[in-house]
Amino acid sequence: MADTVLEVEGLRAGYGPAEILFGISLKLARGEVAALMGRNGAGKSTTLKAIMGLLPPRAGQVRFAGQEIAGLPAFRIARLGLGYVPEDRRVFTDLTVAENLEVGRRAARGHAAWTPERLFEIFPNLAAMRGRRAAAMSGGEQQMLAIARTLMGNPEAVLLDEPSEGLAPVILELMADAVLRMKREGIAVLLSEQNFDFAAAVADRAYVIERGEIRYDGSMAALDADPALRAQHLAL
Amino acid sequence: MSVEFSFLLVQALSGLASASSLFIIASGLTLVFGVTRIVNFAHGSFYMLGAYVAVTIVPWLLQIERSPTLFFVGVLISACVVGVLGVLMEILLLRRIYKVPELFQLLATFGVVLMVQDAVLHIWGPVDIAGPRAPGLRHGVMILDQRFPAYELFLICAGPVVLGLLWLLMHKTRFGVLLRAATRDRDMVGALGVNQALLFTGTLFLGAFLAGLGGALQIPRVSASAQMDLSIITEAFVVTVIGGMGSIGGAFLAALLIGQLQAFGVLIFPKITLVLVFLLMALVLVVKPWGLLGRPEAAPVSAMPEGIASPRRFRAFEKLLLVLALLVAAMLPLFGDAYAVKVATEVLIFALAAFSLNFLVGNGGIVSFGHAAYFGLGAYASGLLVTKLGMPMEPALIAAPLAGGFFAALFGFFIVRLQGIYLAMLTLAFAQIAYAVCFQWVEVTGGDNGIVGVWPAPWVASRIAYHYLVLVVAVLGIFALRHVIYAPFGASLRAARDSAARAEAIGIDVRAHRWLGFTIAGAAAGLAGGLYAFSKGSIDPTLLGIPLSVDFLAMILLGGMQSVMGPVLGAAAFHSIKDVFMPLTDHWRFFLGASIIALVLIFPRGLGGAYASLRARFAGGAP
Amino acid sequence: MTLLAVEKLNKKFGGVVAARDVSFSLEVGQMLAMIGPNGAGKSTSFNMVGGQLRPDSGRVMLEGQDITGLPPRAICRLGVGRSFQVAQTFLSMSVLENLQMALIAHAERTRDMLARADALFRDEALELLDQLGMADAAARPMNTLAYGDVKRVELAIALAGKPRLLLMDEPTAGMAPGERAALMRLVAGIARRAAIGVLYTEHDMDSVFAHADRILVLVRGEIIAAGTPEEVRANPEVQRVYLGTSGLRAALRARATAHG
DSSP states (O other): OTTEEEEEEEEEEEETTEEEEEEEEEEEETTOEEEEEOOTTSSHHHHHHHHHTSSOOSEEEEEETTEEOTTSOHHHHHHTTEEEEOTTOOOOTTSBHHHHHHHHOOOOSSSOOOOHHHHHHHSHHHHTTTTSBGGGSOHHHHHHHHHHHHHTTOOSEEEEEOTTTTOOHHHHHHHHHHHHHHHHTTOEEEEEESOHHHHHHHOSEEEEEETTEEEEEEEHHHHHHOHHHHHHHHOO | OHHHHHHHHHHHHHHHHHHHHHHHHHHHHHHHHHHHOOOOTTHHHHHHHHHHHHHHHHHHHHHHOOOHHHHHHHHHHHHHHHHHHHHHHIIIIIHHHTTSOHHHHHHHHHHHHHHHHHHHHHHHOSSOBOOOOOTTOOSEEEETTEEEEHHHHHHHHHHHHHHHHHHHHHHHSHHHHHHHHHHHOHHHHHHTTOOHHHHHHHHHHHHHHHHHHHHHHTTTTSOBOTTHHHHHHHHHHHHHHHHOTTOHHHHHHHHHHHHHHHHHHHHHOTTOHHHHHHHHHHHHHHHOTTOSSOOOOOOOOOOOOSSOOSOOOOOHHHHHHHHHHHHHHHHHHHHSOHHHHHHHHHHHHHHHHHHHHHHHHHHHOOOOSOTHHHHHHHHHHHHHHHHHSOOOHHHHHHHHHHHHHHHHHHHHHHHTTSOHHHHHHHHHHHHHHHHHHHHHOHHHHOGGGOEEOOOOOGGGOSHHHHHHHHHHHHHHHHHHHHHHHHSHHHHHHHHHHHOHHHHHHTTOOHHHHHHHHHHHHHHHHHHHHHHHHHHHTEEOGGGGSHHHHHHHHHHHHHHOTTSSSHHHHHHHHHHHHHHHHHHHOTTHHHHHHHHHHHHHHHOTTHHHHHHHHHHHHHHHHOO | OEEEEEEEEEEEETTEEEEEEEEEEEETTOEEEEEOSTTSSHHHHHHHHHTSSOOSEEEEEETTEEOTTOOHHHHHHTTEEEEOSSOOOOTTSBHHHHHHHHHHHHTTOTTOOSSOGGGSSHHHHHHHHHHTTOGGGTTSBGGGSOHHHHHHHHHHHHHHTOOSEEEEESTTTTSOHHHHHHHHHHHHHHHHHHTOEEEEEOSOHHHHHHHOSEEEEEETTEEEEEEOHHHHHHOHHHHHHHHTOOSOHHHHHHHHHHHO
16 A cells, blocks of 8 residues: 555564563554554553554564664654654653754654744644743643654654543643644654544544454444444443 | 951862862763763773873973963863763773663773773873963962962862853753753653764763863862872762762752862861761762752663572582582692782682672672772771780681671661662762771871781781681681572572562561671671781771772672672682783783673673583583 | 451642542452553552552551551561562562562561571472462573463462452553453452452453452542442443543534534
């Protein structure tokens, strides 16, 4: 498929003796938003970390923009144009908003580069706190900063780990806007999510992961339209 | 009144001047640690190199014109040269050891210290070299009624200027922002596409540059000498630890504190200024285990621990080897000359000391960088009792383990509260306190010269008789410790090392057990020290020094810290090699340093590990 | 009989409330599961019972005795065994030695410097391993075991102290799917036979609904539901939290289409 930007096949990973992923396969098309859903502990974050090279994959292939990236160090993967926003945000708390963005800055490939000014359009409340240390920001503001920081690297695709976690409803809407804006800019997004409403509002495609394996792979609309299917995969 | 005030003012100013110098050096050390997580012993060597390069370059420049500008150009060139050496060290060595346990990192960088010491002696010779004074800053300035050197005033300004420039670098340049980000979260910086390797190389340039700058700025005050490295590195360690490792602001604060403490401490306790500094450090660490402005280190992930695993009993073959070794040690006086007997006696003593260290490091996971302190304190206890109180050898020898154990209990009380690198730094600090007391308390300890006339009792006065005494005591000591390793107590120490959380959850008081273990190891080292004092007939402060502590560590590394008897093998190999090589070459330090680095890089499991894998191969070949 | 009574535990980290008025009790022989989304405060509450964390206020009573704020080793000696989210065992030792170590600690002989540790409590250790079906692995080094077996050994270690209460933080995390059910069956069997109370947190809902007698649901540090598995499953509030339906959806959809 020519328009597949990220393709994962049979990915296995874990921590020390603990095995978390038992062969994950998924695809992300150019400009598409896909949601990786499942309960906590199912392996969502581990999947994203293994794709990003933050956790060495034990088996399987990861192809990004036509290139095999499994086993590459994270910085090489990032330089190829894959962005990553971690679950716990990991903004640099000692650094200001502007400095956090500076760390993420990388030259653009071909298209118009993201600048702090363009990002402040999407995240207006960051504009007012350019000089503020990230430690003094709320969780929602830190989440926006983490996304903005990744966009500064002008990625073609972004892995977004639990963007809605711990956010107030108002911020959630902003976050959904941000994801859709990324989509409009042609950036593909793979997000892990537990909040079904959030996922349903932004994603085109859905994957449900359970115990380190993909259990559902299909369109978000189909999952959304079928309560029985949803209950089967996501309910208690 | 005014005289007193002006005197105090000048004292405070000289405190500020030394604080400034100390900060410039320590800022580099703390910067390198913050980003790479490596505690770089060789930072002191960079400082020394800065001074040596400066005393070479600056006079040459001043021949062109005696201008202040050229003086400072020379200083900056020296710092840059040292910075480049730092880059070389990062590329050739540090890059290979970012992931190895911290003990190995410390040892490897100490290997660099040894190599640089020899290189300096080779290039610049053993005589101290006085540097030129700074043109334009040679005069004194009257402060109230006291004369104060202008260069010291300049130094007082230099510290804050460096702090300011560092602040600008860290906040106004992309490199600085990346450094600060990496200090907090290296992996995230990588996930954003930053090549950490380049960042680390840059950090080492900056760190070594600052050390070199610190050294070069000292040349009008002190002569360049081959002993500058170790004296400055301990002070720089103290500053970074008190300030919080990785915190530049903390280093500045700590340098100020220590500068003033030294300036005024010398008035009140002239004999123990060094002790005051280390006491301050111990105090700070007890109240704030991560230093004044430091942040807690992330808990280490659970991984297979480095050290003794399930200790197994001797195999028949090994029993045979053991009997053979004992026989050789016992028969040596019959076929060896006096020199061979002396070497064998020392090997036995060091074997006991190294074994006691591995009891801590290999069996307990407690990385002590100052084990020589307890060895030396045992030696001093015996030596002082015999020479000052006229006590006979026997009770004086019994006092040695008591002294070693007592001080190990005292220092260990604080030490076992800490973890990882802070723990290692505190063992080093306490060892330096003990060293400083023995060095500075001249009336009692004889200071640098030590004390002679520590002779054994008449019945063991001959080398051969004393050899047998050492043989019996050291072998008994080693086997007693070995037994403890196999006993529930030894197993509990291993349990606490493997997983402190699990050990606590099954009811083990981890801290109390580690404290007891530390005390026992200290007592055994003290016993070895006592034996050593009588074998030499003298004591001196080198018995407590860092180089001897490192020798002990090199012995257990060589023998293999995962093997129970490895340290004995390591002590024998290390001491014999050193004894054979030292007279042959003027560059034994260079070879020692290179060997330590080689051990860490290619042979990290030591002779014991090589033996085990050899055995495994044979077992695999013939099942 | 009430084994564990937790009364109004509160804990804040900085300004974040990790536990608010958490109260529950656990009967002898009962299995009580604590569930909730990430960051709900499960581990916090759990660690306050186990002694790893000291509560800001509230009490923890074990068989009528106040154990609030005691260190973990003291709580262990009062009959509380625990397993950790990432299994904590002695990796340098063999499986048998791990058990012997636990038994030595239980007998308070860890300062013994005379005996040979490998000769102590061998039979008891083997017996415990046998109970968990691990007797064959007794001689194997711990670091060669599969993670599922590591978890079993950890359970055996926790049982070596003859606990009356077992605390298990995500007992099946990191295990292969097939091993999870077996481990939980084992735990349930032991709990019933030995009349041990089990408090556990879990993400794996099969483990929860198959074995828990009662379930607590924590959200943002508060217990929002408690009861039998059937009651909890039927609770609409719980459904809402777990399905992630938050009422926001219509708003989001509307905005999304407006933008698109």
